[in-house]
Amino acid sequence: xxxxxxxxxxxxxxxxxxxxxxxxxxxxxxxxxxxxxxxxxxxxxxxxxxxxxxxxxxxxxxxxxxxxxxxxxxxxxxxxxxxxxxxxxxxxxxxxxxxxxxxxxxxxxxxxxxxxxxxxxxxxxxxxxxxxxxxxxxxxxxxxxxxxxxxxxxxxxxxxxxxxxxxxxxxxxxxxxxxxxxxxxxxxxxxxxxxxxxxxxxxxxxxxxxxxxxxxxxxxxxxxxxxxxxxxxxxxxxxxxxxxxxxxxxxxxxxxxxxxxxxxxxxxxxxxxxxxxxxxxxxxxxxxxxxxxxxxxxxxxxxxxxxxxxxxxxxxxxxxxxxxxxxxxxxxxxxxxxxxxxxxxxxxxxxxxxxxxxxxxxxxxxxxxxxxxxxxxxxxxxxxxxxxxxxxxxxxxxxxxxxxxxxxxxxxxxxxxxxxxxxxxxxxxxxxxxxxxxxxxxxxxxxxxxxxxxxxxxxxxxxxxxxxxxxxxxxxxxxxxxxxxxxxxxxxxxxxxxxxxxxxxxxxxxxxxxxxxxxxxxxxxxxxxxxxxxxxxxxxxxxxxxxxxxxxxxxxxxxxxxxxxxxxxxxxxxxxxxxxxxxxxxxxxxxxxxxxxxxxxxxxxxxxxxxxxxxxxxxxxxxxxxxxxxxxxxxxxxxxxxxxxxxxxxxxxxxxxxxxxxxxxxxxxxxxxxxxxxxxxxxxxxxxxxxxxxxxxxxxxxxxxxxxxxxxxxxxxxxxxxxxxxxxxxxxxxxxxxxxxxxxxxxxxxxxxxxxxxxxxxxxxxxxxxxxxxxxxxxxxxxxxxxxxxxxxxxxxxxxxxxxxxxxxxxxxxxxxxxxxxxxxxxxxxxxxxxxxxxxxxxxxxxxxxxxxxxxxxxxxxxxxxxxxxxxxxxxxxxxxxxxxxxxxxxxxxxxxxxxxxxxxxxxxxxxxxxxxxxxxxxxxxxxxxxxxxxxxxxxxxxxxxxxxxxxxxxxxxxxxxxx
DNA sequence: ATAGGGTTAG
Numbered sequence: 024x025x026x027x028x029x030x031x032x033x034x035x036x037x038x039x040x041x042x043x044x045x046x047x048x049x050x051x052x053x054x055x056x057x058x059x060x061x062x063x064x065x066x067x068x069x070x071x072x073x074x075x076x077x078x079x080x081x082x083x084x085x086x087x088x089x090x091x092x093x094x095x096x097x098x099x100x101x102x103x104x105x106x107x108x109x110x111x112x113x114x115x116x117x118x119x120x121x122x123x124x125x126x127x128x129x130x131x132x133x134x135x136x137x138x139x140x141x142x143x144x145x146x147x148x149x150x151x152x153x154x155x156x157x158x159x160x161x162x163x164x165x166x167x168x169x170x171x172x173x174x175x176x177x178x179x180x181x182x183x184x185x186x187x188x189x190x191x192x193x194x195x196x197x198x199x200x201x202x203x204x205x206x207x208x209x210x211x212x213x214x215x216x217x218x219x220x221x222x223x224x225x226x227x228x229x230x231x232x233x234x235x236x237x238x239x240x241x242x243x244x245x246x247x248x249x250x251x252x253x254x255x256x257x258x259x260x261x262x263x264x265x266x267x268x269x270x271x272x273x274x275x276x277x278x279x280x281x282x283x284x285x286x287x288x289x290x291x292x293x294x295x296x297x298x299x300x301x302x303x304x305x306x307x308x309x310x311x312x313x314x315x316x317x318x319x320x321x322x323x324x325x326x327x328x329x330x331x332x333x334x335x336x337x338x339x340x341x342x343x344x345x346x347x348x349x350x351x352x353x354x355x356x357x358x359x360x361x362x363x364x365x366x367x368x369x370x371x372x373x374x375x376x377x378x379x380x381x382x383x384x385x386x387x388x389x390x391x392x393x394x395x396x397x398x399x400x401x402x403x404x405x406x407x408x409x410x411x412x413x414x415x416x417x418x419x420x421x422x423x424x425x426x427x428x429x430x431x432x433x434x435x436x437x438x439x440x441x442x443x444x445x446x447x448x449x450x451x452x453x454x455x456x457x458x459x460x461x462x463x464x465x466x467x468x469x470x471x472x473x474x475x476x477x478x479x480x481x482x483x484x485x486x487x488x489x490x491x492x493x494x495x496x497x498x499x500x501x502x503x504x505x506x507x508x509x510x511x512x513x514x515x516x517x518x519x520x521x522x523x524x525x526x527x528x529x530x531x532x533x534x535x536x537x538x539x540x541x542x543x544x545x546x547x548x549x550x551x552x553x554x555x556x557x558x559x560x561x562x563x564x565x566x567x568x569x570x571x572x573x574x575x576x577x578x579x580x581x582x583x584x585x586x587x588x589x590x591x592x593x594x595x596x597x598x599x600x601x602x603x604x605x606x607x608x609x610x611x612x613x614x615x616x617x618x619x620x621x622x623x624x625x626x627x628x629x630x631x632x633x634x635x636x637x638x639x640x641x642x643x644x645x646x647x648x649x650x651x652x653x654x655x656x657x658x659x660x661x662x663x664x665x666x667x668x669x670x671x672x673x674x675x676x677x678x679x680x681x682x683x684x685x686x687x688x689x690x691x692x693x694x695x696x697x698x699x700x701x702x703x704x705x706x707x708x709x710x711x712x713x714x715x716x717x718x719x720x721x722x723x724x725x726x727x728x729x730x731x732x733x734x735x736x737x738x739x740x741x742x743x744x745x746x747x748x749x750x751x752x753x754x755x756x757x758x759x760x761x762x763x764x765x766x767x768x769x770x771x772x773x774x775x776x777x778x779x780x781x782x783x784x785x786x787x788x789x790x791x792x793x794x795x796x797x798x799x800x801x802x803x804x805x806x807x808x809x810x811x812x813x814x815x816x817x818x819x820x821x822x823x824x825x826x827x828x829x830x831x832x833x834x835x836x837x838x839x840x841x842x843x844x845x846x847x848x849x850x851x852x853x854x855x856x857x858x859x860x861x862x863x864x865x866x867x868x869x870x871x872x873x874x875x876x877x878x879x880x881x882x883x884x885x886x887x888x889x890x891x892x893x894x895x896x897x898x899x900x901x902x903x904x905x906x907x908x909x910x911x912x913x914x915x916x917x918x919x920x921x922x923x924x925x926x927x928x929x930x931x932x933x934x935x936x937x938x939x940x941x942x943x944x945x946x947x948x949x950x951x952x953x954x955x956x957x958x959x960x961x962x963x964x965x966x967x968x969x970x971x972x973x974x975x976x977x978x979x980x981x982x983x984x985x986x987x
Numbered sequence: 988a989t990a991g992g993g994t995t996a997g
Contacts, residue, residue: 195988241988289989296990334990376991383992420992427992461993500994507995537995544996582996 136178143184146172150189154196158575159206159617162196166214169193173221176231183231190218190233194242201575203619204250211246215239236280240265241290248294255304258294262287284325285332288315292335300344308339309356329370330413333360334377341384347392350384354399357381361410375417378407382424386431393432400428408451419453426462430469438467438475460486461498468505476505493528496535496576503538507545515549518542519557526564535576536583539565543583547590555594559602562587566609580620584610585627592630600634604646607631611653624664628654629671636678644682647675651690667694669711676714680721688722691715695730699737707738709747716752720759725767728759732775744789750831754797761800764848769808772801780820794831795821799841806845811859814842815866822870836875839867843881847888854891857899864906879910880919887927896931900941903927921949922958929962 133142146168154165169189176184197210218239221232244261247254262283269282292311298304312333318326333356340353357378363371382403385396404425412418426441434440441463445455455463460482467479479502486494503521506514522542525534534542539561546558562584568577587606591599607628613621632650635643654667672694679687695715698705712734719731735756738747756775760768783790793801798821805814818834825833846852846859860882868874883906889899907924910916924945932938942963949955 191988198988238988245988284988286989291989293989329989331990336990338990374990379992380990417991423992456992458993465994495993497993502994504995535994539995541995580996586996 135174138175154192157199159200159202162200165196166193185233187233187236191238198245208246208250215243241286244290248297289332296335296339299342302343302345305339305343308336312336330374337380347388350388353381353384372413374414375412379420379424385428397432422448423459430466438470441466464498465501468501493532495531499525500537503541543586547586558587581622588630592634603631603634622664628665632674636674639678639681644678669707673711673714676718680718684721687718688727691718692727692730695734716755720755723762725763728763731756731759748791750794753791753793757797757800761803764807768804772804799837802841803845806842836878840881843885846885852888852890854895856889857886857902860885861902876917882906883923887930893933900931918954918956925962
């Protein structure tokens with residue numbers, strides 16, 4: 024395929040940018056080593072490198088953490104000045120921070136109760152420093168210091184060491200940590216609870232413990248808005264509690280300290296404003312605004328409505344998920360705000376944020392309203408320019424919001440439109456910032472034409488010049504996105520080049536989680552060979568970037584891992600299953616290290632287990648079992664994300680039944696037992712049920728057969744008959760019992776069958792019956808217990824059902840064979856064996872058109888195993904010969920028939936003389952017919968006394984034996 | 988201690 028001119032242009036552009044990239048600074052060892060070791064999976068060197076200072080309790084860990092930090096800092100100073108990954112505060116302070124950390128860590132070595140004043144003062148100021156780091160480490164560290172100082176206070180009853188501000192700072196630290204919402208809420212709740220409990224425990228001896236104030240509760244309320252979970256009842260409860268405390272407290276001063284203020288109400292509104300896709304929440308936020316307005320009327324009120332309050336409600340409507348309606352409501356609220364302002368409420372002046380928030384609401388309207396949305400937003404922009412804004416330094420954000428509306432609404436020639444906005448903002452003395460340039464790039468890239476791409480790259484260049492630094496990954500991502508949506512080989516190639524360039528530029532330009540998501544999911548959609556390898560390589564470099572270089576923007580989410588796993592699942596590369604397993608291990612590793620955005624779930628595990636099960640090797644079986652254990656132990660710990668389900672077990676049983684059937688039946692049994700204990704039963708499907716029953720039916724253990732039947736009956740009771748149960752699975756249940764030789768089995772099987780037959784005769788048409796296969800198994804069980812008559816009546820019933828249209832229940836020779844084989848088995852041999860054999864054979868001859876030799880043989884064999892006294896045995900021999908003689912007439916016997924007859928004579932004869940005569944006679948007929956087989960020779964060989972007095976085999980035997 | 992903004996993704 025020839026390259027089009029436009030793409031060629033873009034490609035040149037890329038190469039040019041590549042050359043412009045800053046010369047690679049000196050840090051070759053790190054990169055070289057990593058690059059050469061791509062074959063080893065990165066997860067191995069992940070765990071030890073991630074620094075977790077606060078969690079480092081003993082000095083060994085601390086040393087590792089510290090030395091890694093040092094290495095990290097020194098390598099960074101070489102690469103990029105704008106890079107501040109793990110401690111995003113002022114870069115120049117890195118050194119003093121380092122010594123701070125050193126100091127703080129050394130604090131933990133001082134025994135409790137031995138900190139002097141200077142120690143305490145330092146710890147206190149470090150607490151306030153670390154609490155402003157705005158990352159998880161800062162929060163963890165400040166909380167650790169808080170707890171350490173609390174211990175100190177507990178041993179010095181007369182001194183107040185920990186005050187309310189310190190608690191508040193720690194909660195604030197979590198709120199700004201950027202951690203996952205759930206984690207923030209957990210930590211803030213736990214700090215506040217501790218604070219409250221410690222106060223409640225306070226005695227006269229120590230009345231110095233810090234009491235939560237309004238700020239503390241405001242912090243708590245704030246944390247709820249960071250988390251997606253529905254915490255509205257908690258928010259409501261906190262507000263009520265604050266009001267109650269303010270009213271009920273006898274301490275007037277304290278009462279005024281916990282009385283909710285405007286920040287409290289703003290924060291509560293903000294909680295509702297952050298609930299996306301909920302009209303109710305937006306309405307609720309607006310209601311609170313009304314309440315605030317009433318409260319502010321009271322004298323001495325500490326509540327007053329400001330621009331912020333309004334802006335929060337504007338956001339609420341923008342986030343409400345109400346599309347056009349939400350945008351319109353936001354707009355009219357903005358009008359109301361201006362009215363208020365005009366009526367003398369100076370502190371509700373609309374700000375740039377107000378305008379840009381409403382504009383943002385117009386980016387979320389339904390397609391039909393696209394052009395009106397753009398018009399309305401443009402009106403807002405005109406309006407904003409005409410009015411005096413109280414925060415002119417934020418005016419540029421309105422142009423950005425406007426540009427976003429144009430892009431989202433699919434305006435034609437968006438690139439030029441956004442360019443125009445950039446010119447227009449300059450007239451307002453607003454300087455386009457990085458975000459605005461990025462928007463502009465996005466706009467051109469979205470246009471998709473090759474010329475537009477070239478312009479986008481041009482803007483990227485311009486941006487570097489104007490901003491005097493490299494564009495952040497976001498700008499590149501817009502380009503990547505647009506390139507990858509083109510879905511051509513060339514554009515994929517260009518995207519790969521772009522990724523390389525981002526890496527070489529380093530710093531904030533490095534690929535982030537969005538870049539990796541896009542590349543990997545595009546690769547997983549591609550059918551080119553080698554895409555798997557490329558995707559896995561990207562995953563590895565992402566992990567390296569996050570784990571080793573602490574690049575927080577590359578923090579992985581489930582999405583990347585799942586894309587890779589899904590792609591490998593479809594792959595035919597022979598390493599695919601192994602790499603899938605390693606990918607899952609790496610996911611678990613992330614989770615273990617506290618990355619809350621990585622959640623391997625049941626589907627993830629099932630995909631990997633499913634793939635591993637396709638290749639039944641011992642290693643894969645081991646891996647699969649390890650994964651199952653992992654899933655089960657998570658479930659026990661109360662984490663149900665990855666609870667094993669029927670699909671999990673189906674795959675596990677698939678591999679184990681090939682390698683270790685006993686293990687398979689144990690696994691199946693454990694699962695069935697647990698499932699039966701639950702109500703309702705966990706979901707089950709046909710394939711899974713079959714796999715379970717197969718595994719259970721193989722073992723020959725009574726418990727397993729019992730599990731099988733219990734499960735089947737329970738499912739039948741749930742009315743799952745049509746969806747799940749069929750004759751096939753019913754057969755498996757009976758088959759399970761056919762290998763168990765106990766009296767109990769016969770009872771269970773018989774009542775199982777009679778129950779179903781009874782229901783059938785009562786007109787239950789949904790009843791599931793076994794086929795001959797299952798029936799044969801049932802016959803085996805009954806005959807094993809000597810219940811030949813029961814067995815024969817079952818055959819009768821089968822015949823009747825067959826006549827009634829149950830075509831799969833036609834009695835076949837196998838039925839009789841099943842009975843006779845059981846009669847012959849050692850466990851069930853009785854004095855009646857021969858009589859049974861005679862009876863069964865007779866019945867078979869009546870019912871069947873052709874009686875196969877095997878059936879006759881089975882009858883003779885049954886006779887051979889007759890026990891009891893001499894008379895019983897003598898009669899057995901007679902019966903055997905009668906059967907044999909009848910057979911002879913039809914000349915349908917074989918070598919085995921002779922073997923069995925000889926065996927019968929050997930076993931049943933009362934003395935050697937009789938034995939000799941009978942066997943000799945049989946042997947002669949046998950030899951004449953040329954049917955001397957292995958079995959015949961073996962039987963004769965067993966009998967030493969049959970040899971001649973001189974120890975030789977009689978001539979008669981010899982001749983014919985050698986003839987053969 | 989409260990209001991915001993950029994990219995992706997089945």
